[in-house]
Amino acid sequence: MSVVIIGGNDCMVCRYKSLCKKYKCRSKVFTQMTSSMKDMIGSPDLLILFTNTVSHKMVRCALSNVKGDETIVERSHSSSMAALKNILDTHAAAV
Numbered sequence: 265m266s267v268v269i270i271g272g273n274d275c276m277v278c279r280y281k282s283l284c285k286k287y288k289c290r291s292k293v294f295t296q297m298t299s300s301m302k303d304m305i306g307s308p309d310l311l312i313l314f315t316n317t318v319s320h321k322m323v324r325c326a327l328s329n330v331k332g333d334e335t336i337v338e339r340s341h342s343s344s345m346a347a348l349k350n351i352l353d354t355h356a357a358a359v
Contacts, residue, residue: 265356268308269293270326271318272343283348287356297322307333310355314343 267289269280277293284291292308294301295317302325305311311330313323327337336355340347 265289265310266306266308267291267310267312267352267356268305268326269312269314269348270322271295271314271316273317276343276345279345280348283345283352287352289352289356294322294326297325301325302329305329308335310351311335311337312348312351313337313339314341314347315339316341317343 265288267284269291272280272293272295274295277295280293281291292304297319301322305326307330311326313326315323330337338351338355340351
C-alpha cells in the first residue's frame with residue numbers, strides 16, 4: 265500500500281515513515297510546499313491530510329492531483345503519531 269502524508273511536523277518525518285514501514289506501506293511525506301510536489305504525489309492508495317499543520321494551497325494541490333483516482337482521502341486535525349497509527353489501523357493491515 266502506498267501512503268502520502270501532507271502536513272505534519274518537520275521533525276516527525278522519520279517517525280512517520282518508520283511507522284508506515286511497520287504497516288508495510290511505502291510512504292512519502294510532504295511537510296512543506298515545493299514546486300514539484302504536484303508531480304511527486306502520484307496516485308497513492310491512501311492520502312493523509314494533517315489539516316492543522318498544512319496550508320490551504322497544499323490541500324488543494326494534493327486533492328486536485330488525486331481527483332478521479334481510487335485514492336482514499338483521510339483528514340486528521342492532529343498530526344501526532346497516535347493519529348497516524350489510528351488511520352493506518354483502519355486502512356492498512358497491521359504486522
